[in-house]
Amino acid sequence: MQIDWWTLGLQTVNFLIxxxxLSRFLYRPIRRIIQEREAADKAASDAAKDQLEEAQAVRRTYEDKTAQLAAERQEREADFHKSLEAERDKRLEAARKEAAQLLTDARAKIEEDKHQALQSLKQQIEALATDLARVALRGPCTVPETLAQVQAHLDGLAQGDLDTLKVDLQAKDAAMTVVMAHGLSDEEKAAWNACLSKYFGADVAVVFTEKAEILGGAELHFPHAVLRFSVADRLKRAAQSLEV
Structure with a gap:
């Protein structure tokens, strides 16, 4: 086999060229691009790593803050519940004291009302006993005392109520009937007429009648009203007071 050194040399030169x-126009640009991409990838990886570390730090900070806020919230809730319980206990104690005071006041008021009622009832019983004794003895002061009661009652009436009674007596054939437990003398009738004319006019018609059931005192019967000053009525009211 014969080797052509010129051909081999030319081929070698061509291969080297x-x-x-290839190295000048292909491999170098490719290597540069690869290096640039590797550098970019490394930079991106480093940046991502830094961002990841920063994100983890932010997350840890957030978790720490969240845990701190949760602890503070629990502490505030505990303090709030304690304050609520303290306020509740305070109000319950105040309500208990107020209820106890109200109960004490109510008992005192009941005792006071009871005492006053008993005193009033005692006075009524004493007055009734006196009236009954006078009725039994027919004492001479029965009519004047009854007139005094009638005058005191009429003096205490409101003007409107008194005018209503006057109008009631102005009707045709209207008359006032004075009911007594026993008959009256002419002098006693004159005293009654003088007393009644003072309030209802001198021309008021007065009729006197007897009714032993009233026991004592008197009743004034108008056409549409009755004023009672009798012992029987006072006994009835005293009995009602005892029932209450």
Missing amino acids: VIWL
């Missing part, structure tokens, strides 16, 4: 051209 191709290698140089």
Whole structure:
């Protein structure tokens, strides 16, 4: 086999030229691009790592803050519940004291009302006993005392009520009936007429009648009203007071 050294040399030169051209125009740009991409990837990886570490730090900070806020909230809730319980206990104690005071006041008021009622009832019983004794003895002061009661009652009437009684007596054939437990003398009738004319006019018609059931005192019967000053009525009211 014969080797053509010129051909071999030319082919070698051509191969080296191709290698140089490939290295110059292909391999170097590719290596540069690869290096640039590797550098960019490394930079991106480092940036991502830094961002990840920063995110983890932010997360840890957030978790710490969240835990701190939760602890503070629990502490505030505990303090709030304690304050609520303290306020509730305070109000319950105040309500208990107020209820106890109200109960004490109510008992005192009941005792006072009871005492006053008993005193009033005692006075009524004493007055009734006196009236009954006078009725039994027919004492001479029965009519004047009854007139005094009638005058006191009429003096205490409101003007409107007194005018109503006057109008009631102005009807045709209207008359006032004075009911007594026993008959009256002419002098006693005159005293009654003088007393009644003072309030209802001198021309008021007065009729006197007897009714033993009233026991004592008197009743004034108008056409549409009755004023009672009798012992029987006072006994009835005293009995009603005892029932209450």
